[in-house]
Amino acid sequence: MTAIPSIPGFLKEPNGPIGKPVSRVDGRKKVTGDAHYAAEFTLPDLAHGYIVSSAIARGRITRIDASAALALPGVIHVFTHENRPSLAWFDRKWKDDDAPKGSPFRPLYDAEIHHALQPVALVIAESFELARYAARLVHIEYEAAPHQTDLRANRANTFTPGKDKGGFEPPPKPRGNPEQAFLDSPVQVDAEFTQAAEYHNPMEMHATTVLHHDDGTLTVHDKTQGAQNCHTYICNVFGLSKSAVRVMSPFVGGAFGSGLRPQHQLFMAMLAATQLKRSIRVELSRPQMFSFGHRPETIQRVALGAERDGTLRALIHEAVQESSQNENYVEIVVNWSGQQYACDNVRLDYKLTRLDVHTPLDQRAPGAATGVPALEIAMDELAFKLGMDPLELRLKNYAETDPNTGTPFSSKELRACFRQGAERFGWAKRSPAPRSMREGRELIGWGMAAGVWDAMQGQAAAKAVLGVDGKLVVSSATADIGTGTYTVMTQIAADVLGLPIEEVTFCLGDSSLPTAPIEGGSWTVSTVGSAVKAVCDRVRSQLFTLAGKLEDNPLKGVAEADVLFADGHLIVRDDRSRRLSITDVMRGSGTLSIEEEARALPYLLARARHTFATHSAVFVEVRVDEDLGTIRVARVVSAIAAGRIINPKTARSQIQGAVVWGIGMGLEEEAFTDHRLGRVMNHDYAEYHVPVNADVPDIDVLFVEEHDDMVNALGAKGVGEIGIVGVPAAIANAIHHATGVRVRDFPITLDKVLAGLR
Amino acid sequence: MRSFTYARADSAADAVGRAGASGTAFVAGGTNLLDLMKADVARPGGLIDISRLPLDRIEETAGGGLRLGALARNADTAYDERVQTRYPMLSKAILAGASAQLRNMATNGGNLLQRTRCYYFYDTATPCNKREPGSGCGAIGGVNRIHAILGASDQCIAVHPSDLCVALAALDAVVQVRGPDGERSIPFAEFHRLPGDRPEIDTTLRPGDLVTSIDLPAKGFAEHSTYLKIRDRASYAFALVSVAAGLELDGGTVRDARLALGGVAHKPWRDPEAEAALIGKPAAPDSFRAAARVLLRDAKGHEHNSFKIELAERAIVRALSEAADRKGASHP
Amino acid sequence: MAPLKASPRPAVVPPPAPIPVTLTVNGVERTLHLAPWTTLLDALRLHLELTGTKKGCDHGQCGACTVLVDGRRINACLTLAAMQDGRKVTTIEGLTTGDSLHPLQDAFIEHDAFQCGYCTPGQICSAAGLIAEGKATTDDEIRELMSGNLCRCGAYPNIVAAIRQAMTIAGPKAEGAP
Known part of the structure; x- marks a missing residue:
């Protein structure tokens, strides 16, 4: 049933829905409140769980007394490590599709405390308010042990991880003689960059509702980016048969990576539901959203050496990140630096240090969002030292092939991004000297940066059912976390079969559907879209075959390749009066439905011989108050090369949203840890600042034309991550241009600028 | 709960x-x-x-001022035409706080009684003398970017989070209270207190006291005033530093001045000496800077918030300059 | 600096008894028996199963729970249902008339003013309140007065565009609620 991938696949019908700015097919549900998220399902026997979080960062629980909580009428049970049932023993049972090397965290497993806010008890009660009240009454005593949460204090205590996580290769071996080349370079930049820990904080707090049915089966509504990932996890951990449980996540209120791994609320809800044999909901509080994975804090060094004409001679990029004691979370950070510019002497180095924190977790463009900005600020510093336009410097060192591997890019229209982005922004009018542009008390700065992200593809399957009424249902167990999966897959299916969008339904977020991997890394269009196209191609062939069996077949004598599928019809390409409706084919052939399933694989050979990447050029205008140091992003142009854009409306939103993330990363987001307590202190939306509406200007997104017939049958690369990469650097570079102050420590809050303005 | x-x-x-x-x-x-x-x-x-008590009206007082009902909503107060015209700094301060939704809910009386946003106060797993007297102050030596630079004690370095109160302090408002022993008036400067060794007590209210109104005197500095709020994002964030400034000018000379700071102390911070330093001086940046230095003479920073001292000085100069330039502006 | 020792155990007071609360929700009068600690948000979501109103923080820091009470936008998470007894509550479910969407709902779809959709009901109710208030005329004023509604997907520019469009249709002083 595996579809053999064939290169081209460019769709034959120029007027199909692919490439059109189709409004979200799930839009009506979302604007009417009819889209239901994980905490919004119920049964009459539903009980509510509230988690008790650890007060210490490391040590052990010496005593738990839940008697006061249990004394309240309506409190059903308090789960702790002392009364939990027997659970899976081996680490592999606790692993999930996004688990790095190591031993996954096991909630309520024993008395040990590994990180602050670790879940230590679960109160189940008849109402939410009662569960929350009772949770306050659970008395816990601890024996604290010394902890380490400070990356700077532990930066010397590192190790070099290996290939410890899918999707991330260790840095390539050094090429040339980078140290000597750096020393020999007439122009040098050598600087340290830091990036604060950031928490995903999707708007929907993580929640799981387990519905316990009369026959003992469970429907689990979970906030996840992978229904099947969670399905496998809970079956393994609780020793359940696969058929007894179904995981659903039709709507996910944002995730940005937070739903890539099964989070502990899933475990907690499952624990209670299986033990108490009733329906359970567990929803985290906003502070508890700081109790699991995060974008790790990072310290980097970038050293660049160049000739006076701007030719790069040496590039050294080193990064140190935090991981937990139990797992090796890696996001490598530095590899894109070796890929982005042509340079003969390169050393890339990536290290981890273990802290007493929860394992970090992929967050929008993991690694690239952290590493590329360091490189792109260093490039700006180099351009400044050279007295060269920053855009010119990048063009001067443009990589025509991937310098890390020596392989060509499957496509790379970064030059077009630079040119079109600069033109749209008006870059040519930039006055190069810092502090040379102003309006009243506002210093104006223009900065730019380039971005890069991988165009990955995995394996996925999809099923299609075409009914006699001409309605098509396509399904795959992927997710839509706001990315537009529902809409884009609907467009692909409608395009292949020439159906109106309204006749196509796409189903996702259900573990019982055909296999799809976790949704992340911008690979869903590539991975699942290819499967959708493959299965619809099969339906198409079936229809053609059935048509051939009809008595009055107007297509008689025409080859399949010469038949168009459009407007719900099969049409002869060269004589459009010869046509047959899909419903006539179905009825005429007595076919009630056509059912097909197909699996799509990446073009492995092409992938082995090429580098697949998306690229961007970001241009930013900031306004900095010269007295107060307050920073405002006034204008952004983001030019993107990501192959074919299936839906320019939703893709534009993806880029805009990612730029907003870049603004947050560049200017606002920072988890403050009290290292004496080992605890993030600003664990809410009031003090952990994400951008608000007033922080965000109009964002101009442009997609440059990029033809790629190797990436997949759709020619599409995915746009979820590329929009953030480079944005923090463009902001930092614009701030330097505005003020002459170079800040290398994200987020760039006003105090850091003010310190330089004195 | x-x-x-x-x-x-x-x-x-x-x-x-x-x-x-x-x-x-x-x-x-x-x-x-x-x-x-x-x-x-x-x-x-x-x-x-x-x-639902009928304390939500905004009425004229005999002295030519306005009586703001304790239960008048923040939004209704900010958008009241009389407030906008006669006390523009107050309107501006209210609209700089919270969000439109919260301003539709929050009352004037409640705003006076809102408690600090100190991280440690909010996290029951950590020490906080304000929440749990005697447990220690987590913010001292901890994470203290948002904390006080003036009037703090070794027991507490929390700040009062209100914007409205900063303007009320500058305007010399009077808080009307009804308590078990009858009614009384509390001048605004005496309403909030410094932490000292009793940081758990924010105000001078006594048990059972109900704030019924806040009275604004006639003098509203409508001609030359402003409210400047500096924060970590453009909206919906608490002040790092805020300044309510009101000037009465005689040509280019300061005849009367009001200056109150938010985000820097356990209460809206006013300093009579700083205001006195402005009187008779030219309404110019040098005088403003000199007054700012008086106000900040005892300012003390901690690990993460020392920047507030310089920021406050710059903000005072900016706010006073804006106030001097401004004519009855009422919109933010 | 050590973490706080567990405090002396507080007196255990049984949960509060339910009291009758009458709300007119989306035009329908509903009488509920709720423990007074039930917020308006949880009354809507858990007791009336009107889950269109979202819980994004439960502390007035995100705006996902925005509803209109007597036509004014508020955060449903920071008020008790009992405190709103007798009032008219409009939620996202109440903005739709039969099959036709509110102009804001249409505009949000047209401008792609959301991605995951979780903040969307709150954004739309907040925008309805904003339009009724009539204080915003420029894009910058819309931005400022919509800043109480976080959107982690970052749809802000499209949200502003959608509101601008709906405002043009409705006029700045039009009723937000039907």
Whole structure:
């Protein structure tokens, strides 16, 4: 049933829905409140769980007394490590599709405390308010042990991880003689960059509702980016048969990576539901959203050496990140630096240090969002030292092939991004000297940066059912976390079969559907879209075959390749009066439905011989108050090369949203840890600042034309991550241009600028 | 949120009478109290709902000022035409705070009583003398970017989070209170207190006291005033530093001045000496800077908030400059 | 600096008894028996199963729970249902008339003013309140007065565009609620 991938696949019908700015097919549900998220399902026997979080960062629980909580009428049970049932023993049972090397965290497993806010008890009660009240009454005593949460204090205590996580290769071996080349370079930049820990904080707090049915089966509504990932996890951990449980996540209120791994609320809800044999909901509080994975804090060094004409001679990029004691979370950070510019002497180095924190977790463009900005600020510093336009410097060192591997890019229209982005922004009018542009008390700065992200593809399957009424249902167990999966897959299916969008339904977020991997890394269009196209191609062939069996077949004598599928019809390409409706084919052939399933694989050979990447050029205008140091992003142009854009409306939103993330990363987001307590202190939306509406200007997104017939049958690369990469650097570079102050420590809050303005 | 009883007061006298029981709290807008109850920081055993008492009007006073009902909503106060015209710095301050939704809920009286946003105060797993007297101050030596630079003690370095109160302090408002022993007036400067060794007490209210109104004197500095708020994002964030500034000018010379700071102390910070330093001086940056230095003469920073000292100086200069330039502007 | 020792155990008070609360929700009068600690948000979501109103923080810091009470936008998480007894509550479910969407709902779809959709009901109710208030005329004023509604997907520019469009249709002073 595996579809053999064939290169081209460019769709034959120029007027199909692919490439059109189709409004979200799930839009009506979302604007009417009819889209239901994980905490919004119920049964009459539903009980509510509230988690008790650890007060210490490391040590052990010496005593738990839940008697006061249990004394309240309506409190059903308090789960702790002392009364939990027997659970899976081996680490592999606790692993999930996004688990790095190591031993996954096991909630309520024993008395040990590994990180602050670790879940230590679960109160189940008849109402939410009662569960929350009772949770306050659970008395816990601890024996604290010394902890380490400070990356700077532990930066010397590192190790070099290996290939410890899918999707991330260790840095390539050094090429040339980078140290000597750096020393020999007439122009040098050598600087340290830091990036604060950031928490995903999707708007929907993580929640799981387990519905316990009369026959003992469970429907689990979970906030996840992978229904099947969670399905496998809970079956393994609780020793359940696969058929007894179904995981659903039709709507996910944002995730940005937070739903890539099964989070502990899933475990907690499952624990209670299986033990108490009733329906359970567990929803985290906003502070508890700081109790699991995060974008790790990072310290980097970038050293660049160049000739006076701007030719790069040496590039050294080193990064140190935090991981937990139990797992090796890696996001490598530095590899894109070796890929982005042509340079003969390169050393890339990536290290981890273990802290007493929860394992970090992929967050929008993991690694690239952290590493590329360091490189792109260093490039700006180099351009400044050279007295060269920053855009010119990048063009001067443009990589025509991937310098890390020596392989060509499957496509790379970064030059077009630079040119079109600069033109749209008006870059040519930039006055190069810092502090040379102003309006009243506002210093104006223009900065730019380039971005890069991988165009990955995995394996996925999809099923299609075409009914006699001409309605098509396509399904795959992927997710839509706001990315537009529902809409884009609907467009692909409608395009292949020439159906109106309204006749196509796409189903996702259900573990019982055909296999799809976790949704992340911008690979869903590539991975699942290819499967959708493959299965619809099969339906198409079936229809053609059935048509051939009809008595009055107007297509008689025409080859399949010469038949168009459009407007719900099969049409002869060269004589459009010869046509047959899909419903006539179905009825005429007595076919009630056509059912097909197909699996799509990446073009492995092409992938082995090429580098697949998306690229961007970001241009930013900031306004900095010269007295107060307050920073405002006034204008952004983001030019993107990501192959074919299936839906320019939703893709534009993806880029805009990612730029907003870049603004947050560049200017606002920072988890403050009290290292004496080992605890993030600003664990809410009031003090952990994400951008608000007033922080965000109009964002101009442009997609440059990029033809790629190797990436997949759709020619599409995915746009979820590329929009953030480079944005923090463009902001930092614009701030330097505005003020002459170079800040290398994200987020760039006003105090850091003010310190330089004195 | 702990278990509590709920009762609706049908008059101010009824409210004050019911408040006799210990552990009870008034609730009106609820925007701060319910937040704190959910965080398990506030644990009242009983709530007395005063939100329907007829204390929501904004009326003229005999002295030519305005009486702001304690239960008038922040939004209604900010958008009241009289407030906008006669006390533009107050309108601007209110609109710089919270969000439109919260301003539709929060009352003026409640705003006076809102509690600090100190991280440690909100996190019951950490020490905080304000929340749990004697447990220590987590912010001292901890994470203290948002904390006080003036008037703090070795027991507490929390700041008062209000914007409205900063303007009220600058305007010399008077708080009208009804308590078990009758009615009394509290000058604004005496309403909030410094932490000293009793940081758990924010105000000089006594048990059972109900704020009924806030009276604004006639003088509103409408000609030359402003409210400047500096924060970590453009909106919906608490002040790192805020300044309410009002000037009365005689040509280019300062005849009267008001200056109050938010985000820097346990209470809205006013300093008579700094204001005195402005009087008779030219309305120019040099005078403003000199006054700022007087106001900040005892400022003390901690690990993460020392920048506030210089920021406050710059903000004072900016706010006074804007006030001097401004003519009756009422919109933010 | 050590973490706080567990405090002396507080007196255990049984949960509060339910009291009758009458709300007119989307035009329908509903009488509920709710423990007074039930917020308006949880009354809507858990007791009336009107889950269109979202819980994004439960502390008034995100705006996902925005509803209109007597036509004014508020955060449903920071008020008790009992405190709103007798009032008219409009939620996202109440903005739709039969099959036709509110102009804001249409505009949000047209401008792609959301991605995950979780903040969307709150954004739309907040925008309805904003339009009724009539204080915003420029894009910058819309931005400022919509800043109480976080959107982690970052749809802000499209949200502003959608509101601008709906405002043009409705006029700045039009009723937000039907």
